[in-house]
Structure formats: C-alpha cells, structure tokens
Amino acid sequence: MLSLLPIDGVLAVIAAWLSIGICGVFALRRFAFVSRVLFPAGGLVCLALALFALQALFQSPQVAVLPLGLPGLPFHLRLDALAAFFLLVIGGAGAGVSIFAAGYFRQGEGTPPGLLCLEYHVFLASMAMVVLADDAYAFMVAWETMALSSFFLVTANHKVPEIRDAGFLYLLVAHVGAIAILLCFGVLQANTGDYTFANMRAQSLTPFWASAAFLLALFGFGAKAGIFPLHVWLPEAHPAAPSPVSALMSGVMLKTAVYGMVRVSFDLLHLQLWWWGALLLAVGLATALFGVVFATVQSDMKRLLAYSSIENIGLLFAAIGLAVIFNAYGMRALSALALTACLFHVASHALFKSLLFVGTGMVLHATGQRNLGRLGGLVRFMPWVAWLVLIGVLASSGLPPLSGFASEWLLLQTFLFTPGLPHPFLNMVIPVLAAAVALIAALAGYAMVKFFGVVFLGQPREETLREAHDAGWLERIGMLWLAAGCVVLGLLPTQFIVLIDRVTIDLLGWGLGRQVAQTGWLILAPFSVERASFSPLLFFGGVLFCSVLAFLLVRAIYHGHMRRAPPWDCGFAWQTARMQDTAEGFGQPIRQIFEPLLRLERHLPTAADREPRYRVVVGDHSWFRLYLPIAHGVEFLARQVGRLQRGRISIYLLYSFLTLLFMLFLVR
Template sequence: MALSSYFLVTTDHDIPDIRRAGFLYLLIAHVGAVALLLCFGLLQGVGQGLAIGDYTFNTMRLAEITPFWASIVYLLALFGFGAKAGLVPMHVWLPEAHPAAPSPVSALMSGVMLKTAIYGLLRVTFDLLNVQISWWGTLALALGLLTALYGVIFAAVQSDMKRLLAWSSIENIGVILAAFGLTLIFYTDGKGALAALTLTALLYHAINHAFFKGLLFVGTGAVLHATGERRMGKLGGLLRFMPWTGWLTLVGALAIAGLPPLNGFASEWLLLQAFLLTPGLTQPYLNMVIPVAAASVALAAALAAYVMVKFYGVVFLGQPRDPDLVHARRTTWAERLGMIWLAAGCVLLGLFPVQVIDWLSPVVRLLTNQTLVNDGNWLMLAPVSAERASYAPLIFLAVVAAIVLLVFFGVKRVYHGRVRRVDPWDCGYPEQDARMQDSAEGFGQPIRQIFEVFMRVERETPDPFDRKPQYRGDSRDKLWLLLYVPIARLAGWLSDQVGRLQHGRIQWYLIYSFATLIFLLVFVTR
C-alpha cells in the first residue's frame, strides 16, 4: 500500500519538491511498517501454543498472551498504524504528501488510506488481542486529542489550499483516534453499551470524513485544474466563475465544520454524547480528566469552523486576487459528477443517521459484542434513551427550510422587492481593490498569534519605502525542528561512523568477513 501510494504521490515526479515529499512519505510509512511487522511477529512469537511460522489471524486470535507483551504489541501497533494515519508526532509526511499528489489521489489517501490504519488498529486491539488494558485507551485518547488540536491549529495558518486540507485530515484522524481511546476506556471498564456507542461514533466519523474530505479535495482539484493555482493568496471570488464547484464545495465545507444538519455534525454529536456518559466510569481520575477531553474535542470542532470559513471565504468568495481568474475554465461534467455524488453523500449521511447506524451495527457487534440501540424512531436518533438525548436532522432541515420559504415569500408579498446595484459601501472608502481583503495569512493571523508557541514563524515584512510591498508569513511546524532534525542528524552521524568502515582496501574487507564468520561460528557452537 505504501509503495503504490508512493508512486501515486510522485505522479509529477519531475518537480524536486514532490520527489522530496514522496521520499518523506515512503520513509515514515516504512518505519511504521517495521513497527507493524514487529507487532505481528510478537503476537505470533510470544503467544503460547502456536506453531512456529503460522501467521494467520485465526491462530493469533487464539494466542494466550501476557498483559506485558500485549501492551508491547499494542504500543507497536499504535506506533505503526499511527505513522500511517498521521498521528502527532508522526504526522509530518501528511502535509507534504497530500499537496504533492494529484487531487483525486489526495482524496483517496485522505478518505480511504488513512482509515485503513484506523481499521488495522481496531482489528489488532479488539480482534487479535485477547486482553485490553485501560491505560491504552487513556494514551490513545490523549494522543488523539493532541493530534486533533495540533492539526486544526496548523490548518488555520496555512495558505496553500491542499496543505490546509491535509492538516485538517490530521485533525480528523485525531478525533477518530480520541474516539478509539474512549471506546477502549469504556470497553475495559465493562461498559459494553457505551463502548458500542463510541465505536459507532468513530466509524460514522470515519465514513463522514471520507465523504467531505473527498469532496473538498476534488473541489480544490477542480479549482487547480481551472486556474493552475494552489496558493490561496492568488485566488478569490471563484463562486462567480465556477458556480458548480463553488456551491458543491460549500456543502463539504459546512459538513466538515460540523454544522447541522450535515454529516459532520451527526458523528460529532454522537461522540460528545459518549463523553457525557463517562460519569459511570469506576476510576475517579478518568472521571475528572474526561470532561477536559470533551472540552478539547469541542475546541477542535469550533476551530474547524474557523478553518473552513477561512478556506471557503478566501478561495470562493470576495474579489479575485488575480485578474486572470476571470477566465477560469469551466468544470467538465465528469468533475461535477464526481463532486455531486460526494456532496449527496454528505447530505444523506447527515440526514439519516439512524439508517447509517443500522449499517454499522454488524461491525460494532463484532468488535464489542454489543450494538447501539436506538431509542427513537427512523427519524430521530436517540442513542441511550429519548429522555437523555435526541436529534432529528430531517425534521431540523424541514423546519429550517419551511421558515426560510415562509419568510422569503412573506417578505416578498408584503413588501416590494426592488433591488439597486451599486458599488460596495465599506464605510465610504472610495479606493477598494482586491488586495485589501484578508489574505489567507491575514485570516489566520489571530490563531497564529495565540498559538505561536507551537510554530516557527518566518516573516518577510515590507520596508516603508518598498514600491510594491510584499508580506509573507510562513508558519512552520516546530516539531519538525525539535524532533526530526535531531533524528536526521543522528542518522547522518551514525552513517558517517559506518562510512569509516569503507576505505577501499580489499584486505580490510576480507578481515570483516573473516571476523563475522568467526563470530557466527562461536555463536552456533554455543
């Protein structure tokens, strides 16, 4: 999987940046793969009563494994699948690889490939391992929340559309992983029904993410195709020139911002309900920490709305920042169809949560031996009991639509509907041009100021005497500097040391072989 997607990422391999991104992706995916191999190896090796070399899942499932080794297996799985899913701090490849790949590939990677890692994690933890320990869940919850917040904060300060969406994928993976952690916590605490609820929320969110992120990536692909531009600072006003793409992308943006009655809200609603049910837990410490976790999820969701207003507002609304955008190419029907079915998915998944949960229930039953029982009817979702919480998106939509129509026609009937078209008012400022709108950097500036500790900001500020003032502010990931650069240096140093072994004299090489032979012989005879 890593190899095939490596080739997909490097479709445009003649650009050096893209080759670099592809290599980074391949590297981290392989480190993850090594961890996974070790994980399966351990699962097979330390299990009692297994035939050597029997690597089928069925035999692994039967393995009697001690809690210590189970924990090691779990940690390896978390690391390995985490690297593939983009878990902080193994996330660095994601914002590089997604923008480098062609848009449909980004949509696939974000929507499906990241989810296979989650699938693997679920499979190993709930299916292959026989024991589950509660601190695993706490760890996953903490890492997930960290990933979610980290991802969304960085999404808010990006100025490249696809990079922004890639960071937003990191956020969503974080939310999904937090749900996974909560599922584990409930499961190990013997709260099967609550684990089923949380797992349903997890799976639901995974599907939703595939739909809205796919839609957004295809939408940006259409923009990229039409304008040849990925930088948000050069776009703007595209709703007027590309109405199909504009309106369909709006659906995706609203869905990912977690707004009712679309699908992003439905899964977040379920997850928050799960958090609210934690007072039943037996461990007091967790009882108190989990509300704080719920607060983080809420914060991430609210920041996602910020990110999406920025994304949509800067790219599709306002004035075109580049005069050439007026000639943006129209989308083809194939592109439109690609977006339409994804947008329809976003709407339908949001409007019929009860049916979606029914579809998910076999999986949930398989993993947690319980299913989520809906206390409402086909219209109304009520996960625990109707007294406790309920949500009916279809009624919601119907009422909003009814009020909108009522008000619209009411106002039209009672009052005249005259409209005059004029220049924008803007407090009477006479000189207006497209450069005076917020750029992508400008819109993200408050977030950058608040969360500057996590970033390394590179600024280029204009001189007062510049004729054509340019401002550039680039926020980079501090973890890259703090974690990856030292590792790279260490690797470089180590390979330098190894490099000393090589000096071209054949006798020395023979000595190496000889020493190895002797060593192995000693090892064998013992």
C-alpha cells in the first residue's frame, strides 16, 4: 500500500480546494451545481484535512519544498505539531461552515456563485498555506492571498457603499499589518539574506533586535487579529461579509494571527523577555474588556458577534502573554498550561463563533433583518437554528460544561497559581488580573444573553417575522457539526489536551498530557486532584440527573393539570411586542456603567415632540481620536504633494530634469 505522508495529504487537500475553485469559475452561473456539488465537496475535503492534521500531530515534523514562484526561491513547507494543530482547527471548523454554505448561498446576491466559490476555496487554501509555510516568502504570499481573497469575499455584495467602505478599511489595515510582518522577518533573518524559518531559528539575536522583531510581530499580527487599538476594521468587515465568510473570518482567519504570534515568539525567537509577556497580557486584557463592553451595547447582531471576537482574541493574546512570562523565567510547566489554555480556546472559539455567525446568517436569510430591534420570538419559527445557536451562546458565555468554560477554566488556573515568579511586581499583579478575566467572562455572558434573548425569545417585534422559515437540511448538518464540536470539546477536554500536548512539548519541552492522563479521562486536573479538578461529564451528568429526577418525581406526584392563558399584563390590556426590552434597553446598564469608554450620541425626545424618537449611537473613541487625525494628516500631506501637479508638460519635464541632475550629483 502506498504510504501517504500527512504533508502530502495536506498538499493534496490544498490542490483539491484550488481545483474546486477553478471548477466554480467554469460553472459561473450554474447555481445548483456550485451549491449542491462544489461546496459539499469542499466540506469533505476539510474533513480530510482535519484527519491528515490529526495524523500529523503524532508524527515528527515533515518538510517539503515546492518549486513554485520565482526561480531560485522555492516555497519551503513544514508540517510540525503547531501547524498540524491549526490545520486541525481550520479543517474542523471549515467542514461545518462549508457544508452550511452549501445550503446557504442564494441566487442573485451580488457576486455570481461560481466566483464566490473560487474566492471561498482560495481563502481556505491560503489559510492552510499560511500555517504550512516555512519561509518568509511563502508565508507572505499565502498571507497576502488570504487577505485579498477575504477582501473579495467581504465585498461580495459590493453594490452597497458601506460594504465597499468596510472592505477598503479592511484591506488598508491588513496591508499595514503585512508590512510590519515583513519587517519582522527582515529583522529575524539577521542580515544573512536567508529567509527560511530554519535559518531564523538558528540565529541568536541581541535582546534589542529580538525585542524589535517581537514588537513588529505584535503590530503585524495584532492588526490581523484586531487587538486594541488596531481593531476598527473588524466590526465593519466581519458583519459586511456573507455569513459563512464571517464565520470563517472570525472563527478561523483570526486564528492564523494567533498562530503567527505563537510561531514567532516561541519558535523563531530563541529567547523571551518577561516584559514582552507583560505587554501582551496588558494589551490582551485591555482588548478583551474593550471588546466585551462594546459587544454588550451593540444593536446589530453581527456587529455584536464581531466585538465578541475581539474579546476572545484579547483573551488569547493574554494567554500567550502568560506563557511568554513563565517561559522567560524557565517555569515550563506553567508556561505549558498557559499555552494549552490558549490553544484550547483557539479551537473552542473557532467552533462556537462559526456556529453563532452561521446562525445569524440563517436569521438574516429568513427575516432580512440584522437589527436586533426588529427581531424576536424566532424560537417558535426556526427551532433548529434557535436550539443550535443556544449551544453556541452557552459556550460563548463560558458556561460549563461546554467548550468555552473548559478553556476559561484552564486560563484562570494559570492566572491563579503564579507564586514563585521571581519578579515581585508580576507576582502581585497577575493573580489580581484573574479577577479581571472573571469580569470579562461575566460580561460576555451578559452580551450573549442579550443576543439570544432578543433575537430568539419573546414576541416577534415585526409581523413579517412570523413567516420566517427554518434551516434546510444542509444548513442543519453544518450547524449540528459545529455544535457537536462545542459539546464534545467541552465534555472531553482531557482527550483534546492530549492532542495539544504534542504542540507544547514541541515548543516548550513540557506538556500537560502525562499529568492529565494520570487522573483518568473523566477528570481534568492539570496539577493534581487536590489542587484543582473539573469533570465536565460528572458535572453535566449531575445537573442532568437532578433535573430529570425532579421532572420524573414532579410528574409522578403532580396531577398534571395545565392551562394556557394570555400572559399577565399587569392590568394594562394593550401590551404589544414593541413593549419588550429592546437591544438598546438591554444594554443600557452597561452603557451607563462604562460610559467613559464609549462615545455616546444621544437624542432624547422632548415632551412637546409629536413623534417622539429616542436614538442613541455608540461610537468608538479610538476612531475619532486616533484614526481620523491620522487620516487627516495623510490627506494634508497628500495635498502638499499635490501642489507638484501643475498640468503643464514643461513643468513635468523640469521635474525629471531636476531629478536627473540630483541623481548625477549623488553618484558623482
């Protein structure tokens, strides 16, 4: 039998995606073929990728060289444990989203379906290539392809001016970030002229240059991930894209930035300084708090989810920061714990955020509404979507026993057990920051209750919502896959940690796997049972057992009479669905508490208004204080340069002449 190395398998998967995309171009307008054949095929290929990645996790790193691109500058590829883990995430989340997408795309929406198919699969392939790349050249090519293909996907509905603007903003920030990453690689290769990652690993930079490389990486990958204050593009671009694409961008693409950050700080750089970790921690927590506060005050469901992604990215960066701090002081066990928490959350966020985004896609299709204020009561008309989204909502709120809680639990453990850090200041501050993480998690719960409660529960706020239809069978399968992932990851964290273990052993020389395996598959105890333990299965079983027992007992004893009646109207007989709390109303307490963080524009009606209207717009300070001044500065400079333009040919000739003279003077 032909033995197929995982890296060959992964390359085959990438080739398959590209050919599916090309098939899409040939079937540009044949909607049924694209949606019923090509997208499901892409989903199956995703599954294959996940399997190859799983296989690769347990094998030693494999290398390949692709003779593509410029002569003498081939693509170096390498499939190690870290890459395999991220490929697993791409494959796992991508499979669900692709199958969902097969049922999701409708005819006559902006870009023709075949083109959309091409862009979508090129996007997937480029993400896999980013993770696989082993030299700066291949990495940058894949990175730019990823940015471009996602740009075209964001602007799929390019007839809407807001979507065009969002797309251009995205492209701009992505490229500013890409420049920083390129410069980072330039520093890392240390003037050897060899841009392979193998060479970068061999270099030992001075602390100054290492810090420069780290900061450039933080800027570059941070821009892609949407950390504060480089986040402004994210809440514009993610909601603009079609929902499966939003799901991929939020769930998977952001993780490539996390991948880059981990790759640079733990693999390519040979040393770590503690203040890098402190910086990451501070930036990460600030981002998380910012994201979650903004998520609670949004009234557009996709923007709410986009801000929630910012929050999760912040937590991921904070976890990387902790790992760096511990590694800098040689505390490898704790460093491994922090990195495990980070990678666990990468997988868990990929699943639940994809699930939530595709869920909003279904709502959008069924109702045509993104505004929370015009939705409501959908659990009655689209039960499948509602119940599956509920799983995503619970996971995203960090509630046990779903996947979001498991990663949060690991993260909190890391924060708590830091004594022994040789730095007294960090020793004091880090456990206190655990309280901040708890606050962020609780706020995330608030945002998610708002999201689910306003969209799916209560009375429909518009009459048209009563005609909303439930998901089709392909969409159901896609959502079921993602929801099952959330549940399985939450209930069996120990098994998943054994997979992550390969990555941490590879990068840090330490893994939790052995310790975790010692206490058995039922109990998650990263150190020992006496110190901390959590058993999701027992937990879930306990709640389920008590609830079912209560149900059965009540049923056995109770006479079972039940009557349906109109809800209690408190004596006011003209209750309408518009009297429910709106999204703005639900977010009001948070808006009040965190007012200094937000830029509020409020229009209150006066008593004399014939048609009283209440309007509140929540803006972002960083947009007005940071981005607009920069934009004005650039415009000003451009205008100054614009004075050179005179419109007379002789003056242009004079410019060329003067340039020539100057050059001659220089080379004299």
